[in-house]
Amino acid sequence: MQGQRPRDEGQRAKWTITDLRTSLLPSRFMSSTASAHSDSRSGGGAAPEAAGNPAAASANGAAADPSGRPAARATERTEAAPAASLAAELPDDVLLGWLRDMLLIREFEVRTMQAYQEKKIGGFCHVYIGQEAVAVGCTAAIERRDPMVTAYRDHGHALARGMDPRHCMAEMFGRIGGCAKGKGGSMHMFDKANNLFGGHGIVGAQTPLGAGLAFATKYEDEVIEGRRSDRVTLCFLGDGALNQGAFHEAKNLAGLLDLPVIFVVENNGYSMGTSISRGTTMGHDISVKAAGYGIEAAVIDGMDVMTVYDAMKPLVDRCRATSRPAFVDMRTYRYKGHSMSDPRKYRTRAEEEQYEASDPIGRLAAWLESSRGFSKQRYDELAREVRQQVRDCVKWAEASPEPPIEELYTDVYVERFGPYLGTSPPQMLRDGADEA
Amino acid sequence: MATREIEFRDALREAMSEEMRRDVRVFLLGEEVAEYNGAYKVSKGMLDEFGPRRVIDTPISESGFAGMAIGAAMMGLRPIVEFMSWSFSLVAADPILNNAPKMLYMSGGQFGCPIVFRGNDGAGGQLGSTHSWCVESLYSNVPGLKMAIPSDPHDAKGLLKTAIRDDDPVFFLESERMLGMKGPVPEEEYLIPFGQSIVRRRGADVTLISFGRPVHFCMEAAEALAPEGIDCEVIDGRTIRPLDIEAFVRSVRRTNRCVVVDQSWPFASVGSEVVAQVHERCFDDLDNHVHRVHSDDVPTPYASNLEQAYLPNVRKICEAVRSATYRA
Numbered sequence A: 001m002q003g004q005r006p007r008d009e010g011q012r013a014k015w016t017i018t019d020l021r022t023s024l025l026p027s028r029f030m031s032s033t034a035s036a037h038s039d040s041r042s043g044g045g046a047a048p049e050a051a052g053n054p055a056a057a058s059a060n061g062a063a064a065d066p067s068g069r070p071a072a073r074a075t076e077r078t079e080a081a082p083a084a085s086l087a088a089e090l091p092d093d094v095l096l097g098w099l100r101d102m103l104l105i106r107e108f109e110v111r112t113m114q115a116y117q118e119k120k121i122g123g124f125c126h127v128y129i130g131q132e133a134v135a136v137g138c139t140a141a142i143e144r145r146d147p148m149v150t151a152y153r154d155h156g157h158a159l160a161r162g163m164d165p166r167h168c169m170a171e172m173f174g175r176i177g178g179c180a181k182g183k184g185g186s187m188h189m190f191d192k193a194n195n196l197f198g199g200h201g202i203v204g205a206q207t208p209l210g211a212g213l214a215f216a217t218k219y220e221d222e223v224i225e226g227r228r229s230d231r232v233t234l235c236f237l238g239d240g241a242l243n244q245g246a247f248h249e250a251k252n253l254a255g256l257l258d259l260p261v262i263f264v265v266e267n268n269g270y271s272m273g274t275s276i277s278r279g280t281t282m283g284h285d286i287s288v289k290a291a292g293y294g295i296e297a298a299v300i301d302g303m304d305v306m307t308v309y310d311a312m313k314p315l316v317d318r319c320r321a322t323s324r325p326a327f328v329d330m331r332t333y334r335y336k337g338h339s340m341s342d343p344r345k346y347r348t349r350a351e352e353e354q355y356e357a358s359d360p361i362g363r364l365a366a367w368l369e370s371s372r373g374f375s376k377q378r379y380d381e382l383a384r385e386v387r388q389q390v391r392d393c394v395k396w397a398e399a400s401p402e403p404p405i406e407e408l409y410t411d412v413y414v415e416r417f418g419p420y421l422g423t424s425p426p427q428m429l430r431d432g433a434d435e436a
Numbered sequence B: 001m002a003t004r005e006i007e008f009r010d011a012l013r014e015a016m017s018e019e020m021r022r023d024v025r026v027f028l029l030g031e032e033v034a035e036y037n038g039a040y041k042v043s044k045g046m047l048d049e050f051g052p053r054r055v056i057d058t059p060i061s062e063s064g065f066a067g068m069a070i071g072a073a074m075m076g077l078r079p080i081v082e083f084m085s086w087s088f089s090l091v092a093a094d095p096i097l098n099n100a101p102k103m104l105y106m107s108g109g110q111f112g113c114p115i116v117f118r119g120n121d122g123a124g125g126q127l128g129s130t131h132s133w134c135v136e137s138l139y140s141n142v143p144g145l146k147m148a149i150p151s152d153p154h155d156a157k158g159l160l161k162t163a164i165r166d167d168d169p170v171f172f173l174e175s176e177r178m179l180g181m182k183g184p185v186p187e188e189e190y191l192i193p194f195g196q197s198i199v200r201r202r203g204a205d206v207t208l209i210s211f212g213r214p215v216h217f218c219m220e221a222a223e224a225l226a227p228e229g230i231d232c233e234v235i236d237g238r239t240i241r242p243l244d245i246e247a248f249v250r251s252v253r254r255t256n257r258c259v260v261v262d263q264s265w266p267f268a269s270v271g272s273e274v275v276a277q278v279h280e281r282c283f284d285d286l287d288n289h290v291h292r293v294h295s296d297d298v299p300t301p302y303a304s305n306l307e308q309a310y311l312p313n314v315r316k317i318c319e320a321v322r323s324a325t326y327r328a
Helices: A009-013 A027-036 A054-060 A092-117 A132-141 A155-161 A165-172 A206-224 A239-243 A245-256 A305-322 A349-356 A360-372 A376-399 A405-409 B008-022 B046-050 B062-074 B086-099 B153-165 B214-228 B245-255 B270-282 B304-310 B314-324
Strands: A017-019 A148-150 A196-199 A233-238 A261-267 A296-301 A326-331 B003-007 B026-030 B055-057 B078-085 B116-120 B146-148 B170-174 B182-186 B198-201 B206-210 B232-236 B239-241 B258-261 B291-293
Touching: A092 A132, A092 A155, A092 A165, A092 A305, A092 A360, A092 A376, A132 A155, A132 A233, A132 A261, A132 A305, A132 A360, A148 A155, A148 A206, A155 A165, A155 A196, A165 A376, A196 A206, A206 A233, A206 A245, A206 A261, A206 B062, A206 B086, A233 A239, A239 A245, A239 A261, A245 A261, A245 B062, A261 A305, A296 A305, A305 A326, A305 A360, B003 B008, B008 B026, B008 B046, B008 B153, B008 B182, B026 B046, B026 B062, B046 B055, B062 B078, B062 B086, B078 B086, B086 B116, B116 B153, B146 B153, B153 B170, B153 B182, B198 B214, B206 B214, B206 B245, B206 B314, B214 B232, B214 B258, B214 B314, B232 B245, B245 B258, B245 B270, B258 B270, B258 B314, B270 B291, B291 B314
Parallel strands: A017 A296, A148 A196, A148 A233, A233 A261, A261 A326, A296 A326, B026 B055, B026 B078, B078 B116, B116 B170, B146 B170, B206 B232, B206 B258, B258 B291
Antiparallel strands: B003 B182, B146 B239, B198 B232
């Protein structure tokens, strides 16, 4: 929002790359976690590989990361790490909550793939396996009143934000119990009660919307309420959206109008089958793409939820205090394909295994084990509980009826006229209280 | 009701200013709307009254600021987005067509989009093809949006106030060629509901249906045809979505002949839609097939004579009416 303040060009020209990548965790956990909890990755029930995948992968060359980007923790720029980890100070129940959320997303997505293969889910479907630490760590760094908006790989964000997984699954099943009454599908998860503004299917389309959400919170706080702006919008996008014009326009507007929005680029190295080095200039260091818009950038290891929180929390606090946008190069990896139809022939199995070895669930579990006396037994109990919850949620979704045919003509317009039947909120909002 | 003569642009400004006084959630953004006082002076003086937080200059970045306004509308604000020309809205097609009109549906009723997009539509005056878009046919194809297209200052004000209060996205089509047009506008507040056309001229022989600027061409044609003994009824549709088809049908059942005049291209157009609906409802009432007049099915030319020939002008309307009434 531009106000009448004189432009401080000096300040505007100053942008900094804040390196917040450095994990504060002892490095041994990063390499040892996968073996310490080798059964943890799928939360039980190994995820089915897409047929015909691994063998052909070598065609792409076998660099450790053929996307061309250095691993997040291997870049040259370093700054002194903060004195202590914020996440490490949090109580057990919070950290266990993160572990549970990541397990829930993992298990939910495994069941999603299964249901897709059983043709219970149609259309395009993009699972979040591997990226769980991003949604969970980022959501932990904001407050519930802070808006959030994302792209089409959105199940993880919905669950991290607090959507009941039953409504998320039912949405994909095309049932009336879905968050959008079965009218949105996998790519369009909306949750008004939890300030999740979608789930958007067109690459980059959510980025001007994210700027608009930030515009609106600031307008409400400052113009309507007459107090200081103090809400932050998180706008997620993939690295594929870096090259959409809409995102450049959104960055320009956010920088120009001082919008409190953080663009979190979930940089998993691939836009569909095109590695970032093949599709994006400066793909090895995308944080420079914020510089041209006077936006502060950070690079974060998105494979570790405590690191994500440690890095995001100060960014969010600063954004809240200064109303200045930020840009995050969140280095992450999707273990599965772009969508359910992707055999991942453009990358090697070795590359996938490299990332799987630093699995975010395993890393947190290992840290909890060493620092909080978390036992394997507790972990197994948690995994079992989550598995049961997701099983129940699949059953619930299957039992939810198909939307009645009248739903074809509801929610087209708020107003009722002609053939249009007005609007009504989904079950999730109507009885959200007793659902939870 | 006391009235005064004001320009079309003044009527638009009054509508916006009154609604912004009434509701702090309403704000205006667009290119040159604030410090420049509006590329066409529609928003003249509004920056002074409402300040830069509510009258916001944007960069030339239609996709960005239209999308940003849609995000703000999802949060419950009520943005008015000015496109200097609807021709420029094409670069914002994704937000205005894929987001605004579908948000309510895709979210299962959770997030509406109370937003107004407004600006100049149609040929200005030798602006060439890229700047002369009539977007009504292209955009009205999309369910979830409403579309208003006033033809005089009175309607411009009353329809725009309704648009701003509407909970659904409204595409509001003005015309550069009409901004300076003067007309009587009541001093008192009034709103014009959507979906209610108005009869501009009573007549018995043929029903002319039109929207926006070509309504005036129809009125001229009606005057020209009167000496020939053809008595035209002229209906101004006012809104395209919703479409006041019931009123059109009532008139056609009385006159038994119909000519639709639509300034967009003929193929898959507002004109062809109205023709189809009239035929569906009035098949047994019609003495002739419904005729239609459009811009020619070519890119808008620059040369003055070609542009005049291209538009749905009085000559073309008269020819269509004579043909429809078997006087050709």
